[in-house]
Amino acid sequence: MKETFAKKPQQGESWDVIIIGSGPAALTSAIYTTRGAASTLIIGGEVWGGQLMLTTTVDNFPGFPQGILGPKLMGEMRAQAERFGAEFLGENATDVDFSKKPFEVIAAGKVYLGKSIIIATGAETKWLDVPGLKKLIGRGVSSCAPCDAAFFKDKKVVVVGGGDSAMEEAVTLTKYATEVTIIHRRDEFRASAAMQQKVKENPKIKILWNTEVTEVIGEQKLEKLKLKSNYDNSTSEFPVDGLFVAIGHVPSTQIFGGKIELDEKGYVKRFWDEKIGGYKTATNVQGVFVSGDVHDYQYKQAVTAAGFGCMAAMDAIKYLGELKD
Amino acid sequence: MTTFNITDSDFETKVIQKKTPVLVDFWASWCGPCKMAEPVLEELSGEYNDKVGIAKLDVDANPNTATKFGVMSIPTTILFKEGKELGRQVGFAGKQAFEDLIKKGVI
Numbered sequence: 001m002k003e004t005f006a007k008k009p010q011q012g013e014s015w016d017v018i019i020i021g022s023g024p025a026a027l028t029s030a031i032y033t034t035r036g037a038a039s040t041l042i043i044g045g046e047v048w049g050g051q052l053m054l055t056t057t058v059d060n061f062p063g064f065p066q067g068i069l070g071p072k073l074m075g076e077m078r079a080q081a082e083r084f085g086a087e088f089l090g091e092n093a094t095d096v097d098f099s100k101k102p103f104e105v106i107a108a109g110k111v112y113l114g115k116s117i118i119i120a121t122g123a124e125t126k127w128l129d130v131p132g133l134k135k136l137i138g139r140g141v142s143s144c145a146p147c148d149a150a151f152f153k154d155k156k157v158v159v160v161g162g163g164d165s166a167m168e169e170a171v172t173l174t175k176y177a178t179e180v181t182i183i184h185r186r187d188e189f190r191a192s193a194a195m196q197q198k199v200k201e202n203p204k205i206k207i208l209w210n211t212e213v214t215e216v217i218g219e220q221k222l223e224k225l226k227l228k229s230n231y232d233n234s235t236s237e238f239p240v241d242g243l244f245v246a247i248g249h250v251p252s253t254q255i256f257g258g259k260i261e262l263d264e265k266g267y268v269k270r271f272w273d274e275k276i277g278g279y280k281t282a283t284n285v286q287g288v289f290v291s292g293d294v295h296d297y298q299y300k301q302a303v304t305a306a307g308f309g310c311m312a313a314m315d316a317i318k319y320l321g322e323l324k325d
Numbered sequence: 326m327t328t329f330n331i332t333d334s335d336f337e338t339k340v341i342q343k344k345t346p347v348l349v350d351f352w353a354s355w356c357g358p359c360k361m362a363e364p365v366l367e368e369l370s371g372e373y374n375d376k377v378g379i380a381k382l383d384v385d386a387n388p389n390t391a392t393k394f395g396v397m398s399i400p401t402t403i404l405f406k407e408g409k410e411l412g413r414q415v416g417f418a419g420k421q422a423f424e425d426l427i428k429k430g431v432i
Contacts, residue, residue: 046420047419048361049361053358053361055357071360092419137415138401142397144398146355147356147357147358147359147398150353150384151396151397220395221395
């Protein structure tokens with residue numbers, strides 16, 4: 001049952017808000033903007049739902065005491081946004097023009113007009129930048145244990161990384177693989193205590209500290225890794241069937257280069273100024289707001305992304321109100 | 326045309342022996358990105374109608390074919406024509422990526 005508070009713009013008219021992205025930040029924004037009676041277009045991308053689509057059970061999103069599957073959670077968020085009249089476009093935004101008013105966003109060759117914009121494009125998997133890796137993606141190299149773990153039944157796999165996602169990948173893999181080795185370049189993990197405990201209690205998981213992967217070797221499929229020890233710079237070879245990369249993410253800001261201000265790592269910068277409305281999610285372009293992992297390199301949680309999404313939506317609604325005055 | 330299911334046992338007759346190209350989607354019920362790909366493949370099978378067949382192979386029930394073609398990540402989609410692999414797409418990267426793959430076999 002749809003409960004819509006804003007009229008959809010006619011041909012040639014502007015949307016009140018265009019949200020670019022479709023993860024927890026984007027969809028939470030849409031729930032708030034639509035309920036705030038702002039007509040809302042979500043340009044969600046062909047591959048929608050963000051990083052949670054590549055997970056299994058999410059145990060740290062409040063409200064689900066037994067946990068909830070990542071893809072299911074995203075489906076529910078999308079349904080909630082659509083219930084209040086958000087329009088979901090499953091196309092990639094390919095360009096933006098924030099120098100014009102209304103703002104323009106291009107997707108699938110069409111121009112969409114927005115009085116305000118919320119950037120919530122999130123972040124994507126960072127691959128190890130080592131020789132041999134690219135050509136073996138899908139042939140033993142993966143970044144999605146929940147998708148691919150079953151192909152490694154009774155095999156040996158490596159997980160690279162030291163954060164929560166590396167721990168989760170390792171635990172998921174133990175259901176199938178005989179042996180899971182976590183390779184980490186430091187001598188401690190930055191993962192949460194709960195996740196670290198899960199890993200350390202699991203007899204199938206071994207940890208190689210202070211070690212880096214320097215090369216990925218294999219013809220038709222992954223065969224072995226070249227490793228370097230950070231203790232003494234010695235090198236070794238490690239025969240393995242699967243390599244799961246969980247070393248972090250890079251912000252998805254390719255289309256915004258030169259259009260809004262990004263920091264040196266490519267994250268969207270926030271410009272919070274009490275004098276111009278006190279919008280905490282403002283970018284350097286007035287009327288363009290930001291939320292979620294595309295600007296947040298610190299917390300990076302589904303629930304913080306959702307929180308930022310709510311903030312950006314409330315800022316956008318306040319801004320739209322000031323436009324009318 | 327709509328997508329159709331294939332198995333290890335009829336892969337030979339429904340894919341390898343076909344004159345028209347067949348795009349095979351290796352998938353499983355527990356894979357999130359596979360679910361995203363589903364409606365897109367359905368749409369493409371309508372658009373390309375009889376120019377290309379779009380087949381779905383459940384890797385859980387049919388491990389032999391997946392192993393034979395070195396599929397170790399899903400979704401993987403492989404385009405076959407007259408028994409030969411013309412190209413593959415690992416992961417779901419949107420409709421355009423599938424179309425680019427289909428075009429390798431459809432003139």
